[in-house]
Amino acid sequence: MEVEVPGGSEAVGGGGTDTGSESSFKVSQVEIEDVEENLKNAEAIFEHLEQLPFQVFILSEFGKPIFVNNDRNEGEVVSLAALICAFVSRCQSWGDSLMTMTSQDNHIQFLHKSPLIFCVVSKYPEQLDQQLEVLFEQICSILSKSQLENVYKKKGDNYDLRKLLRGTDRLIDSSISSWRASPINLVDSSISAIPMNPSDREFLSSTMASSMGAAKLDGALFGIMIAKRQIAAIVRFKKYVIHPRDLNILINLVSDTTLQTDAQNWVPICLPRFNDTGFFYAYISYPWCNKEQDVPACLVLLSVKRDHFDGLKEVRHQIVTKLENNSKFFTNFSQAVKTPNLYQISQIGSNSESLWSFLYLNHSSRQVCMSASK
Amino acid sequence: MSGTRKKALLKVIILGDSGVGKTSLMNQYVNRRFSNQYKATIGADFLTRDVNIDDRTVTLQIWDTAGQERFQSLGVAFYRGADCCVLAFDVTNAASFKSLDSWRDEFLIQASPRDPDHFPFVLLGNKVDLESQRAVSSKRAQSWCQTKGNIPYYEVSAKEALNVEAAFLAIARDALARESQETNDFPEFPDQIRLNPNQQNQQNSGCNC
Secondary structure, eight states: OEEEOOOOOOOOOOOOOOOOOOSOSSSSOOOOGGGHHHHHHHHHHHHHHHHSSOEEEEEETTSOEEEESSGGGTTTTHHHHHHHHHHHHHHHHTTOOOOEEEETTEEEEEEEETTEEEEEEESOOTTHHHHHHHHHHHHHHHHOHHHHHHHHHHHOTTOOGGGTTTTOHHHHHHHHHHHHHOHHHHHTTOEEBOOOOHHHHHHHHHHHHHHHHHHTOTTEEEEEEEETTEEEEEEEOTTOOOOHHHHHHHHHHHTOGGGOSSSEEEEEEOOTTTOSSSBEEEEEEOTTBSSSOBOOEEEEEEESOTTOHHHHHHHHHHHHHHHHHOHHHHHHHHHHHHSOOOBOGGGGTOOOTTOOOOEEEETTTTEEEEBOOO | OOOOOOOEEEEEEEEOOTTSSHHHHHHHHHHOOOOSOOOOOOSEEEEEEEEEETTEEEEEEEEEEOSSGGGOOOTHHHHTTOSEEEEEEETTOHHHHHTHHHHHHHHHHHHOOSSGGGOOEEEEEEOTTOGGGOOSOHHHHHHHHHHTTOOOEEEOBTTTTBSHHHHHHHHHHHHHHHHTTOOOOSOOOOOBOOOOTTTOOOOOOSOOO
């Protein structure tokens, strides 16, 4: 068992920025008066989209909308989905692939991952391709890439994928908001670590590692403690590595408030960077999310084996008991995850007046920490 | 999990010779407008309309294509994934009726639907307001429909808004009935990950800046 020690924190504010699309609604109709009303409708849609910070579309490669990040608009954007499909397939017919379109201050990025097309309309051009990749991986985590590729073959090209994704709009929405809110995790494929005393973190990690190791569950590969969309500790078997993108998918999943009860969850999840055809089974629990306590920490234990529920339940019991029995640790830990402190500039030993803030990214662990600004 | 049922969405495509009134039919249906002025559709045109069928709201995503071959460029993405295909001809133009076979064949080849013999087509004979110039009788059109597996036939007039509403409603009802036949919408049993330690352990970090 190997232990990775996270080392910092960040919480970038800001968020919503971009604007809606302003491209031509009609592909190339030349008529004027007989579609006046329709053009008015189209204009109304664009005016509305303009108010939105940005707009994301997911559609089938044959033009059926699957997801838009502003649910209210779904009806309005049905024609737009067809138009996006037309743009993409037209370029494809030339043996090319459409990547971006720019119109004044609007940047439109496309990603065609058969059988889906992803599109984002944004005011800022930075990392739009990565944003769409993240969305693709988010969908894969629900269905797996191989199931996604087969579903239209099995059910027909006209299949409405929303039926299979029912109930997961929330996860896609929160994934989008999280990369909008903390682009650093997206841009550098990094993970934010919650600030803790090094000794406390050491105790947490070693407790998790020893409990998992002792259980000798062949196929139980990772244990992760998550709080406030950041990691407190991660333990893993030596041979296996979890990619930050996959970790962010997990963080997104456990941050979903409907899971946060004192119940235990057993969720199949595909982590596409690890393996895009198969599913992990995630044992997800919020050990201190109950009437007496309100410590917003989440313990995730990942196994490739479907029948590991009872085994991991016992591992969880071991970990929780050991952590609670160390009352000094538990007090500090509760404090750290309840009200995380940002790193201070003084912590890096600089008294320079001109240093306002720092951000540290560890290249090998992909963990990032950021100071409060002065 | 939220149980909210989304509006069903049907992709409807309209095919037929240039000038038979595909765009006019669509504009009549979606915008309730008609213009005598003819303008060729370049490429394709997309419109949307919601209809209520029984207790469900259905969104029709209507793909209007260019009848003129020189503008046909969307290829298979246009045809594939369609829930219904509307074939249109001009009752005053016998040639447009004769083309129906090739439009239907073209659709079946390009879209390659799963059950081509029972794919929902609808035939619209447009411009029935020009009765004195009629070149294709209703009977002739109906017998063509019978040979193609009883395709429903509607005589319509985009100009006078005759039967257009009823025809599209029938289209939606038919396609929706087929759509709801598919009951198994659960994901398959998830595949298990087979661990191969030799292939793992490659930390592929993205950026090296």
